[in-house]
Amino acid sequence: MISGVSTASMSNALTSSIVGLQKRLSVAQKEVTTGQHADLVGDLGSQFTRDSSMHLSMSDIDAVTTSNNVVSSRLAVTQTSLQKLSTDAQDMLKALVPAQGGIVDAAGFTQQAKSSLGDMISTLNVSDGGVPVFGGVNGDKPPIADYFGNPTSAAKSALEGAFTSAFGFPPSDPRVSTITGAQMSAFLSGPMANLFSAANWTANWSSASDQPLQNRISLTRTSDTSVTANESAMQKLAAGYSMLSDLNLQNLSTDALQAVVSTATNYFSQGASGLTNLQQRVGVMQSDVHGAQDNLATTKDLLSTQIGTLENVDPTQASVTVNNLMTQIETSYALTARIQQLSLAKYL
Numbered sequence: 001m002i003s004g005v006s007t008a009s010m011s012n013a014l015t016s017s018i019v020g021l022q023k024r025l026s027v028a029q030k031e032v033t034t035g036q037h038a039d040l041v042g043d044l045g046s047q048f049t050r051d052s053s054m055h056l057s058m059s060d061i062d063a064v065t066t067s068n069n070v071v072s073s074r075l076a077v078t079q080t081s082l083q084k085l086s087t088d089a090q091d092m093l094k095a096l097v098p099a100q101g102g103i104v105d106a107a108g109f110t111q112q113a114k115s116s117l118g119d120m121i122s123t124l125n126v127s128d129g130g131v132p133v134f135g136g137v138n139g140d141k142p143p144i145a146d147y148f149g150n151p152t153s154a155a156k157s158a159l160e161g162a163f164t165s166a167f168g169f170p171p172s173d174p175r176v177s178t179i180t181g182a183q184m185s186a187f188l189s190g191p192m193a194n195l196f197s198a199a200n201w202t203a204n205w206s207s208a209s210d211q212p213l214q215n216r217i218s219l220t221r222t223s224d225t226s227v228t229a230n231e232s233a234m235q236k237l238a239a240g241y242s243m244l245s246d247l248n249l250q251n252l253s254t255d256a257l258q259a260v261v262s263t264a265t266n267y268f269s270q271g272a273s274g275l276t277n278l279q280q281r282v283g284v285m286q287s288d289v290h291g292a293q294d295n296l297a298t299t300k301d302l303l304s305t306q307i308g309t310l311e312n313v314d315p316t317q318a319s320v321t322v323n324n325l326m327t328q329i330e331t332s333y334a335l336t337a338r339i340q341q342l343s344l345a346k347y348l
Contacts, residue, residue: 005330018160057219061300064216067178068289068296069217070129071225075286078227079130079279082121086275088116089237093242093268099261106249106257113244113264117147120237124229136209136228143208148265154204154239155195159246162191171248181255188263196239198230205238206230218292219299225285226311233274240267 040092095112098105124134135143142317152160165169166187167179194200201207208229215225244264249257 011183024109024146047310051307053342054307056298058303060219061296061303064214064218065293065296065300067215068217068293069287071217072286072293074128074131074133074213074226075282075289077126077133078282079286081126081133082275082279082282084270085120085237086279088119089240089268089272089275092116092240093265093272096261096265096268099258100265103227104254104257104261106252107332109261110242112251113241114148117238117241117245117279119242120234121145121147124234132208133226134208134229136226136230137211137213138207139206139211139213143206144208145205147205155242156246158195158200159192159242162195163187163247166191173248174251176251176256179253179256181253181259184252184256184259185263188259192239192243192330196235198235201238206234206279217289218295221292222307223285224289225289227278227282231278233271233278236271236274240264240271243267248303254302 049145095105095109096287099109121144124144126133127142131139132142135141145153145155148154160170167176167183168173195204206229210228210230212224212228213226214222216222240263243260247260249260252260
């Protein structure tokens with residue numbers, strides 16, 4: 001028995017081969033275009049799990065890096081704000097120096113203190129990206145109430161109430177001229193100082209949290225990334241400014257006025273020193289975030305290299321594969337055409 005092969009079966013076989021070659025060509029062309037294996041699961045095999053894990057790490061790095069950019073912006077605003085507070089406190093201290101020698105500009109002190117207290121409140125209420133910088137974890141509203149607001153703020157009411165309770169008349173009363181130096185000193189070190197205790201500060205002045213913001217600044221480290229309006233330095237400054245603003249300096253006796261000036265000077269000195277410490281703390285935070293960013297970038301570069309080693313194809317070999325497949329397809333088309341031309345009729 002003689003077996004035979006028909007031209008139809010040969011043509012069908014070549015057509016099927018062409019379809020397979022075209023599929024392989026599509027894959028090869030994709031690899032040339034992307035530079036990567038088209039079928040990562042199939043091509044990487046057991047290495048695919050490791051590859052997926054590295055991609056997750058890359059995504060984590062990107063998320064932390066983005067967060068650190070926000071943190072860096074917030075810390076920069078914080079440093080600028082602390083410097084503003086420090087400059088105003090130093091200016092107030094310089095203005096008070098002549099008073100130590102008896103040269104007292106009561107009206108000037110009052111005006112400068114009011115202006116600086118207003119600036120301090122605005123500075124502590126500054127936001128970055130819509131989030132109050134000095135609010136700590138309580139970021140839903142500005143942390144410091146307007147001391148000079150209408151209706152009268154809780155802080156201003158508390159000061160006037162403490163004064164009236166101590167002396168029997170409010171600070172605006174002309175009888176403040178009868179207050180002795182000893183009486184004023186006792187008030188300033190007692191009821192007035194108590195107004196700026198931690199409890200009264202949060203009750204009358206601040207809605208900020210004692211807890212600062214924290215952020216994950218690296219893959220393994222979470223750190224404080226803010227300071228809050230509840231820092232002691234802020235309380236010292238507010239105490240100094242408010243006593244100069246609201247104790248009716250122009251009508252005080254010389255001894256009482258000297259007691260206020262001396263106490264305010266001490267508060268501003270402590271506040272300025274505290275601000276310096278805060279600036280140093282924020283500087284450390286900035287340095288930590290910067291260092292973390294550098295380490296994240298290095299780690300990302302390393303992971304990117306390792307992923308590329310697994311996923312990338314040899315561009316030269318990929319191009320050779322494409323050319324070979326195109327040649328095979330062209331040859332198959334040519335053979336199919338010639339087979340389809342075969343007919344016994346041509347030989348009869």
